Amino acid sequence: MSSQPIMVLKRSGQYEPFSEGKVRSSLERAGAERELTDEIVGQVRDKLYDGISTKEIYGHVFALLRELRSPLVSKYNLKRAIMQLGPSGFPFERFVAGILEARGYRVAVGQTLQGKCVDHEIDVIAHKDKKHFMIEAKFHNLPGTRSDIRDALYTYARFLDVEKAWVQISGHRQHLHQAWLVTNTKVTSKVKEYAKCVGLGVISWDYPPQGSLRSLIEESGLLPVTCLTSLGQAEKRKLLEAGMVFCRDLLERNVDFLSPDLVETARHEAWTACGKG
Numbered sequence: 001m002s003s004q005p006i007m008v009l010k011r012s013g014q015y016e017p018f019s020e021g022k023v024r025s026s027l028e029r030a031g032a033e034r035e036l037t038d039e040i041v042g043q044v045r046d047k048l049y050d051g052i053s054t055k056e057i058y059g060h061v062f063a064l065l066r067e068l069r070s071p072l073v074s075k076y077n078l079k080r081a082i083m084q085l086g087p088s089g090f091p092f093e094r095f096v097a098g099i100l101e102a103r104g105y106r107v108a109v110g111q112t113l114q115g116k117c118v119d120h121e122i123d124v125i126a127h128k129d130k131k132h133f134m135i136e137a138k139f140h141n142l143p144g145t146r147s148d149i150r151d152a153l154y155t156y157a158r159f160l161d162v163e164k165a166w167v168q169i170s171g172h173r174q175h176l177h178q179a180w181l182v183t184n185t186k187v188t189s190k191v192k193e194y195a196k197c198v199g200l201g202v203i204s205w206d207y208p209p210q211g212s213l214r215s216l217i218e219e220s221g222l223l224p225v226t227c228l229t230s231l232g233q234a235e236k237r238k239l240l241e242a243g244m245v246f247c248r249d250l251l252e253r254n255v256d257f258l259s260p261d262l263v264e265t266a267r268h269e270a271w272t273a274c275g276k277g
Contacts, residue, residue, distance in 0.1 A: 009053040011144035018048060023061065029218065040064050055143075066229065074227040078217065079205065081227035082184045084236060084258060086141035091240045093137045095122045095224060096182050098246060099213075100126050102220040105133075115161030121163070124182075131176040132166065134159050134200070146203065147183040149190040151165040155181045156200050184213060215238040223247050230265045 005017035020041055027037045044060050065073040074081075085091040088206040090110070097107040105126040112121050113134075124135035138147045159179030170241050180201035181191070187204045195202045206212050217223065225247055226236050235258055242257070244250060247270040255263045 006048045006052065007048070007050055007055065009051055011054060015051075018052075018057075020045070023057070025060070026076065027072075029214075030072045030078075032072055033088050036068070036072075037152045048274065073229055074223065077227050077229065078214070079184075080143075081224045082205075082213075082217075083141045083143070084226035085184075085224060085245065086139060086232070087241065089123070089137060089139035091245045092139040092184060094243070096135065096137045096246050097124045097126075098222055099216050099220055100124070100135075102222055103216075104128055113162050114165055115158070117161050117162035120158050120162055122158075131178070132172070133180055134162055135182055138181060140183065140185045142187050143185075145185050145193060147181065147185065147187045149188065149194060151183070152181055152187075152191045152194050152200060152202070155179050156194075156198055159200075182213065225250055225270075228266050230269045235262065235266075 007015045008018045010015070010032055016023065023041055023044060024037055027040060030168075032040070038063055044057060045105050047060050048057075062073065062076060065076055082095070085095060093109050095108045096151050101107050102223055103127045108125045110121065110123070112126050114120075115126070120213075123135055123137040126133040126135060136151070136158075138151050140147070156179055159177075163177050167176075168178055178199065178201055180203060181187075181195070182203045183205070185205055187202060187207060191202060192207070202208070203211065203213050203216070205214055223246065225231075225244055227248065228236075228250075231239075238257055239245075239250065239255070242255075243252060244255075250263075250267055250270050
């Protein structure tokens with residue numbers, strides 16, 4: 001008889017069989033070669049027990065990467081690093097704008113637009129090829145949180161008011177106008193259903209299959225400064241308060257509010273792990 005699979009406790013409170021493939025794919029996305037992936041998967045397998053949490057499995061992989069002094073540890077830390085852009089949503093808005101800018105959009109952050117009825121503070125406005133996008137950047141800093149139908153309804157209702165004013169601008173009636181909901185976590189099935197019905201763009205951590213937030217980050221190479229393991233939470237907070245959300249900001253800008261030795265170490269990690277991202 002075959003042995004029963006190890007059951008893993010997800011953040012949602014549900015259990016599912018342990019998937020070696022998920023561990024492998026997460027390491028491969030971070031850039032791990034086959035030999036390193038095999039070594040880590042083997043060690044993680046030895047630590048499994050029935051009821052182990054996904055958080056503990058992540059911790060084992062993360063610790064092994066750090067122990068091996070792998071530069072991949074920063075990339076493997078990506079999802080948590082995005083959550084560390086909080087607690088306010090403004091750094092995430094800047095992050096989303098930077099990702100879109102790298103894809104050829106002209107962007108503006110934190111603009112106030114007059115709708116037909118009232119004015120609205122818009123997280124990100126993006127323009128490309130006579131297409132205008134109003135973007136709601138919904139940030140969550142708690143694992144397991146999902147953006148739900150209320151976020152989609154709120155985003156689209158504001159867009160309808162703004163669009164009525166947009167089309168009155170000379171030449172804008174011929175342009176494509178669309179609202180997007182961009183979030184760093186997942187969205188519910190109701191959000192996807194509603195978005196398809198009304199034409200709302202949705203980008204979440206893993207949706208859509210082509211063009212998810214995770215894939216956009218990986219394709220652009222623009223990693224958040226919070227992915228750097230050489231920095232503590234206090235140092236990361238100071239960088240975010242100074243408007244530095246990308247690794248490239250640490251490489252290109254003067255950082256005179258942290259110790260020179262720490263900055264040198266962080267820049268070395270940023271260069272080796274993130275490149276110019």
